Amino acid sequence: MTSAAPSPQTSGSAAPTTPQLGRVGLWRSGPLLTPELAAAVERLGYGTIWIGGSPAADLQIAERLLEATEHVTVATGIVNIWSSPATEVAASFHRLELAHPGRFLLGVGIGHREAIGDRYQKPFAALVEYLDTLDAEGVPAERRVISALGPRTLELAAARSAGTHPYMTTPTHTRFARETIGPEALVAPEQRLVLGTDAVAAREAARGFLERYLALANYRRTLESHGFTAAELDDGATDEAVDALAPHGTAADLAVAVEAQLDAGADHVCVQLLPQRDDPMAGLEALATELSLR
Numbered sequence: 001m002t003s004a005a006p007s008p009q010t011s012g013s014a015a016p017t018t019p020q021l022g023r024v025g026l027w028r029s030g031p032l033l034t035p036e037l038a039a040a041v042e043r044l045g046y047g048t049i050w051i052g053g054s055p056a057a058d059l060q061i062a063e064r065l066l067e068a069t070e071h072v073t074v075a076t077g078i079v080n081i082w083s084s085p086a087t088e089v090a091a092s093f094h095r096l097e098l099a100h101p102g103r104f105l106l107g108v109g110i111g112h113r114e115a116i117g118d119r120y121q122k123p124f125a126a127l128v129e130y131l132d133t134l135d136a137e138g139v140p141a142e143r144r145v146i147s148a149l150g151p152r153t154l155e156l157a158a159a160r161s162a163g164t165h166p167y168m169t170t171p172t173h174t175r176f177a178r179e180t181i182g183p184e185a186l187v188a189p190e191q192r193l194v195l196g197t198d199a200v201a202a203r204e205a206a207r208g209f210l211e212r213y214l215a216l217a218n219y220r221r222t223l224e225s226h227g228f229t230a231a232e233l234d235d236g237a238t239d240e241a242v243d244a245l246a247p248h249g250t251a252a253d254l255a256v257a258v259e260a261q262l263d264a265g266a267d268h269v270c271v272q273l274l275p276q277r278d279d280p281m282a283g284l285e286a287l288a289t290e291l292s293l294r
Contacts, residue, residue: 017142076108077107158181191270
């Protein structure tokens, strides 16, 4: 793992370590996260709150969540390298570290060609350059993760960060990620879940969410490389594919889906409850009980 230059805040201190994530965390779109929700999630026993989407380089949302909680880890899932300059992100990292030492994990990634447009050139080289800048600015490799899907980026995640935070994957990919990066690096996948036993309603909610992602080339390529056919993912996806990508059922059923990720090699699973904009607290509380998080 590439060492990082010491920052003024960390120079002379103990070697940096990756924050404790716990077995299970919450992944939620940044605009839907509030300090009140963060405090409630911490009380339920979730170990990490992942800020979904592309939070701004100032990381003010992470600061608000850290200020509202006492010990939970806050992570980005993910900062987009094209829209958040590495020097600004590094300055924000050091600000958070000074105020809340050891509680913030920086997740970075390259996003999607469809959203970035003409700027999306040589993404792997751009990611390496971004990491080089974080190194130069004193952000320790142990305090960052990379959203990685393919083998080359997974290997980079193992070499230049604490590990990987894959999005829109299944336990099959988690097993592949673990085999690729080895036993020591962190594997922290996001897992979509729908609480409810009405299969028709649950699949409708899941399809509404999945529609955008199944049109993005990197996710399609990954899913088709790890167990799905194009026909299963086309035209809204088959019921079987939807159920595999966004399992539904009772809290006990959802706990089984989380355990499947852990059994496949994940160190930590961040759950995203669908529909996205619904209040997640009832589902989070029921899932916390099933998983004995408290």
